[in-house]
Amino acid sequence: MSLPVVVPAPGVPGPRTTSPARVGALDSARVSRAVVHAASVRVDVAILVVTADGDGARIRWANTGVERLLGYAAADLVGTTVEALFPRPPLGGTGALLRRERSVTLELLARDRTGSLVELAVVTTPSTEGGVWTVSAQHARSDAERALADSAAAHERRFTTLTQRSPMPTLLSEQGLRLAHVNDAFCRLTGRQAEELLGTGWLASVHPDDVDAVVGLAAEVLEGGSGDIRARLLCGPDDERSTLIRFSHLHTPDLGSGFVATVEDVTERLAFEAQLAHQATHDPLTGLPNRARLSTYVAERFLPGTRDGLGCLFLDIDDFKVVNDSLGHAAGDQLLVQVARRLRAAVRPTDLVVRFGGDEFVVVCEDVDEDDVVALGRRISVELARPVQLGGVGVNVRVSVGVTVQTPAHLTADELVRDCDIAMYQAKADGKGRVSVLDQASREEARDKLRLVADLRAAIDGGQLTLAYQPVVAAATLVPVGLEALARWTHPTRGAVGPDVFVPLAEESGLVDALGSYVLEEACRQIAAWDAELGVAAPRTVNVNVSALQLDEHLPSLVATTLSRHGVGAERICLEVTESALMRNADQARAVLDQLRELGVTIAVDDFGTGYSSLAQLRRLPVDRLKIDRSFVAELSEGHPEITGAIVALAAGLGLDSVAEGVEDVAQVRALVELGATHLQGFGIARPMTGAAATAWFAERAR
Amino acid sequence: MTAPLVASDDVVLDDDEVAEPEDGVDDVLLPGATFDAHAVLASIDTMAAQRPVAAQIVALTHADDAGAKDLSRLLAADAALTGRVLKLANSAYYGLRGRVSSLQFAVTVVGFATVRSMATVALTSTDQMTLPAEHWTTSTHLALACSTLAPRMGHRAADALCMGLLAQLGAALLHHHDPQGYGELTAAHRSAVDRREAEVERYGVHAVELTAAAMRQWGFPSTMVAPLDQLHDPTSVDGGLLRGAFEVTERLVVKGHRPVPIHRLTCDRVREVDVVPVLTQVRTEAADLRRALEG
Numbered sequence: 001m002s003l004p005v006v007v008p009a010p011g012v013p014g015p016r017t018t019s020p021a022r023v024g025a026l027d028s029a030r031v032s033r034a035v036v037h038a039a040s041v042r043v044d045v046a047i048l049v050v051t052a053d054g055d056g057a058r059i060r061w062a063n064t065g066v067e068r069l070l071g072y073a074a075a076d077l078v079g080t081t082v083e084a085l086f087p088r089p090p091l092g093g094t095g096a097l098l099r100r101e102r103s104v105t106l107e108l109l110a111r112d113r114t115g116s117l118v119e120l121a122v123v124t125t126p127s128t129e130g131g132v133w134t135v136s137a138q139h140a141r142s143d144a145e146r147a148l149a150d151s152a153a154a155h156e157r158r159f160t161t162l163t164q165r166s167p168m169p170t171l172l173s174e175q176g177l178r179l180a181h182v183n184d185a186f187c188r189l190t191g192r193q194a195e196e197l198l199g200t201g202w203l204a205s206v207h208p209d210d211v212d213a214v215v216g217l218a219a220e221v222l223e224g225g226s227g228d229i230r231a232r233l234l235c236g237p238d239d240e241r242s243t244l245i246r247f248s249h250l251h252t253p254d255l256g257s258g259f260v261a262t263v264e265d266v267t268e269r270l271a272f273e274a275q276l277a278h279q280a281t282h283d284p285l286t287g288l289p290n291r292a293r294l295s296t297y298v299a300e301r302f303l304p305g306t307r308d309g310l311g312c313l314f315l316d317i318d319d320f321k322v323v324n325d326s327l328g329h330a331a332g333d334q335l336l337v338q339v340a341r342r343l344r345a346a347v348r349p350t351d352l353v354v355r356f357g358g359d360e361f362v363v364v365c366e367d368v369d370e371d372d373v374v375a376l377g378r379r380i381s382v383e384l385a386r387p388v389q390l391g392g393v394g395v396n397v398r399v400s401v402g403v404t405v406q407t408p409a410h411l412t413a414d415e416l417v418r419d420c421d422i423a424m425y426q427a428k429a430d431g432k433g434r435v436s437v438l439d440q441a442s443r444e445e446a447r448d449k450l451r452l453v454a455d456l457r458a459a460i461d462g463g464q465l466t467l468a469y470q471p472v473v474a475a476a477t478l479v480p481v482g483l484e485a486l487a488r489w490t491h492p493t494r495g496a497v498g499p500d501v502f503v504p505l506a507e508e509s510g511l512v513d514a515l516g517s518y519v520l521e522e523a524c525r526q527i528a529a530w531d532a533e534l535g536v537a538a539p540r541t542v543n544v545n546v547s548a549l550q551l552d553e554h555l556p557s558l559v560a561t562t563l564s565r566h567g568v569g570a571e572r573i574c575l576e577v578t579e580s581a582l583m584r585n586a587d588q589a590r591a592v593l594d595q596l597r598e599l600g601v602t603i604a605v606d607d608f609g610t611g612y613s614s615l616a617q618l619r620r621l622p623v624d625r626l627k628i629d630r631s632f633v634a635e636l637s638e639g640h641p642e643i644t645g646a647i648v649a650l651a652a653g654l655g656l657d658s659v660a661e662g663v664e665d666v667a668q669v670r671a672l673v674e675l676g677a678t679h680l681q682g683f684g685i686a687r688p689m690t691g692a693a694a695t696a697w698f699a700e701r702a703r
Numbered sequence: 704m705t706a707p708l709v710a711s712d713d714v715v716l717d718d719d720e721v722a723e724p725e726d727g728v729d730d731v732l733l734p735g736a737t738f739d740a741h742a743v744l745a746s747i748d749t750m751a752a753q754r755p756v757a758a759q760i761v762a763l764t765h766a767d768d769a770g771a772k773d774l775s776r777l778l779a780a781d782a783a784l785t786g787r788v789l790k791l792a793n794s795a796y797y798g799l800r801g802r803v804s805s806l807q808f809a810v811t812v813v814g815f816a817t818v819r820s821m822a823t824v825a826l827t828s829t830d831q832m833t834l835p836a837e838h839w840t841t842s843t844h845l846a847l848a849c850s851t852l853a854p855r856m857g858h859r860a861a862d863a864l865c866m867g868l869l870a871q872l873g874a875a876l877l878h879h880h881d882p883q884g885y886g887e888l889t890a891a892h893r894s895a896v897d898r899r900e901a902e903v904e905r906y907g908v909h910a911v912e913l914t915a916a917a918m919r920q921w922g923f924p925s926t927m928v929a930p931l932d933q934l935h936d937p938t939s940v941d942g943g944l945l946r947g948a949f950e951v952t953e954r955l956v957v958k959g960h961r962p963v964p965i966h967r968l969t970c971d972r973v974r975e976v977d978v979v980p981v982l983t984q985v986r987t988e989a990a991d992l993r994r995a996l997e998g
Binding site for chain 1: 744792796797798799800802803808811812814815816817851855859860861916920922924925980981
């Protein structure tokens with residue numbers, strides 16, 4: 001910072017002579033004056049020339065810079081002592097400031113024109129002439145530095161204000177892990193005072209098992225960057241909180257590297273997530289793991305191709321519905337809780353007990369063979385057989401247990417569970433209250449059924465099912481009045497599969513809606529085709545069978561949209577519902593049938609006489625005809641017309657048509673006509689036929 | 704900007720001139736004192752020649768002069784000082800639990816100001832310079848007390864640590880200058896206040912003033928020197944920081960010390976109830992810091 005100022009010797013002659021010897025001196029003097037001028041007009045730095053003699057150190061010359069820096073006119077300072085300008089010289093006095101052999105750099109307080117003290121950076125440089133120094137002075141910090149420092153201080157104040165009352169616990173370290181600042185939120189979180197937390201005190205609030213990881217991450221952040229860590233904080237003797245600490249690097253010039261960290265208390269969030277996870281995998285009633293947990297548990301332990309590793313028991317409470325129906329659902333729930341408790345007590349601590357759904361439970365064991373699992377199944381049966389008190393009533397619980405042990409034939413974990421489900425059904429079929437091990441035949445049968453379900457689904461989707469049509473005629477005239485549509489499935493490898501096989505299969509496997517829609521769709525399409533081809537000679541009605549499972553609030557809209565799509569009138573469709581389907585939930589059935597009747601379709605009760613109809617219900621149900629089951633019609637040939645006669649009379653009494661099914665010969669026709677049946681259907685009248693054959697059949701009869 | 708470290712006691716103005724200052728100027732040692740402050744300060748410059756690396760670091764007055772990389776490269780040439788900085792960075796004070804393995808990281812963590820202070824301390828602990836009894840104990844306690852009290856007194860803990868660490872520099876110089884006399888003085892006067900009075904009586908200046916002079920000469924920032932300068936100004940909060948730190952130190956290390964109410968020393972910034980955790984913290988960290996500083 002020292003300036004190359006040359007102080008001119010007193011009495012330097014002016015440029016008046018021109019002798020060569022004096023030319024050099026003249027130039028030198030010019031340059032010297034120029035230098036002095038340059039120094040005198042500088043305003044960014046105050047420059048003084050100081051001499052020391054017996055009278056002390058005094059200022060002999062000053063530049064314009066002193067005015068700007070301290071407010072003095074340059075001339076005012078000349079003659080003043082150095083001590084007056086710098087009232088607090090360094091230890092050692094003015095002598096320490098003005099050294100002959102070297103320059104001195106110091107920060108000193110100077111008194112300005114108003115008497116205030118100003119902090120200056122001062123450099124004293126001895127001249128080559130003894131007793132003379134150049135002193136340069138400027139603000140200890142440049143304007144930019146001061147602005148920067150002020151701005152930094154303002155930033156710090158803002159930061160402090162911002163964090164102090166922020167609800168987010170915040171830490172500020174300026175050096176290593178030493179905190180220079182913590183906010184109120186962090187004090188509240190840890191239950192400690194700021195004084196205890198500052199420095200490295202906060203580390204005592206980190207759970208001892210987490211300290212290493214926290215220090216490790218913070219050390220990484222000190223070298224730059226940022227990072228998050230999950231750590232537990234101790235917040236009192238018995239309270240610890242789970243937190244997420246987010247560190248960001250912070251460098252403070254001169255001080256070193258530190259960090260800013262925010263602490264998010266995630267205790268409640270984690271607890272909530274854990275609760276959700278528990279709910280997702282556990283049954284709320286019994287507290288047992290649920291089916292979702294079973295899948296992951298078995299999948300985690302299932303090693304394909306091994307034997308005797310995993311054992312699985314599938315339990316179903318026999319006659320649970322009786323408990324529910326007779327003692328109420330609350331008692332049913334109590335029973336399930338009791339069963340769950342006894343199951344847990346009966347198995348090994350390492351075994352998994354799952355509530356599979358409803359009254360079904362599954363137990364999974366590891367490192368067992370078939371004998372072990374069967375023994376466990378028996379033990380459980382005995383344990384559960386002890387009477388359970390439900391609302392003052394002792395109930396004996398019996399369970400059917402299916403057992404499977406893993407074999408190399410099990411390719412997936414799901415197959416293992418499914419096999420023991422099958423074994424349980426086998427146990428039930430064999431007479432309930434049994435423990436049954438899945439045998440090979442049952443296994444094959446079940447697998448075969450599964451394949452057939454898959455094929456049925458493909459057949460429905462691919463339109464491979466066909467409809468056959470069997471004519472229905474008026475009994476008195478034998479004039480055809482309509483047809484019954486009958487679904488037919490020709491399996492590509494098994495050949496014809498009867499509706500007695502595939503309809504129950506569709507009902508068990510959730511395909512019944514698809515099947516029902518398909519049949520209705522196809523029937524309407526055929527009616528439209530007959531109308532186009534035969535005109536008035538087309539069949540007036542087509543009977544379509546409806547499964548009990550279809551009999552819900554969706555059916556009326558399905559019928560309405562299908563009819564409308566094909567432009568077929570509702571009076572052309574007669575829906576056939578079995579007697580047992582109607583009685584299963586009579587109120588709902590009645591509501592659905594009412595809506596269908598409003599559309600204009602007619603309703604026939606199929607297989608009448610084989611179910612358990614309540615005659616009172618029958619009277620209230622909106623039906624149009626009763627179809628007399630073929631077994632009663634067959635009895636006519638054996639001389640027993642009683643039941644058929646009674647049904648015909650009942651239908652007539654209720655104002656309904658009666659349709660005799662399975663009519664095979666002329667004698668039966670005569671008998672039925674005599675009894676008063678209104679319509680006839682059967683091989684004796686006409687066999688079921690394709691749509692095209694039916695077209696011809698009706699065309700012929702129209703002539 | 705660099706501070707002068709070239710040894711020279713060649714002062715232009717003679718003692719007479721200094722002894723007769725202009726009116727209102729309070730810059731001389733007590734009349735009749737045998738102590739020559741210039742010579743004492745200059746002796747540090749002499750010692751600098753034996754610790755050239757430390758001297759070079761002390762001469763850097765701003766962190767801008769050297770980044771952590773340059774500073775660690777420079778520091779590496781002084782094995783003893785390198786060891787101390789590494790030990791310090793790994794000490795309990797910074798809480799990093801031995802995770803600092805590179806010198807550059809150590810310098811990054813402790814910061815330039817601390818490295819510079821350690822270099823300054825190193826200058827006064829050469830083979831040629833014996834230290835007064837209890838020097839390290841007092842220095843480490845003072846440093847930690849300053850650092851711990853700093854937030855309440857409006858100071859940065861890091862600056863305060865350096866200031867506390869260096870505060871006993873003057874005592875080391877007095878001891879070096881007059882080993883026997885200073886030894887007797889410290890043995891006779893256990894309390895800091897008494898000791899300072901005795902120092903003024905014997906040398907015309909007390910050790911903390913001498914420290915302030917030395918720090919100023921090396922261009923330490925005025926914010927760091929202010930607590931030393933204003934130690935005797937009861938209205939000065941800056942001075943209060945050091946007074947409070949001396950009190951904490953004496954409570955911990957001087958047997959039979961009669962506690963002075965801390966609020967009186969600290970302009971009511973610190974209450975007795977606040978001192979309890981400070982004492983605990985200083986007591987816990989002092990031995991560790993001492994191991995780092997003694998090398």
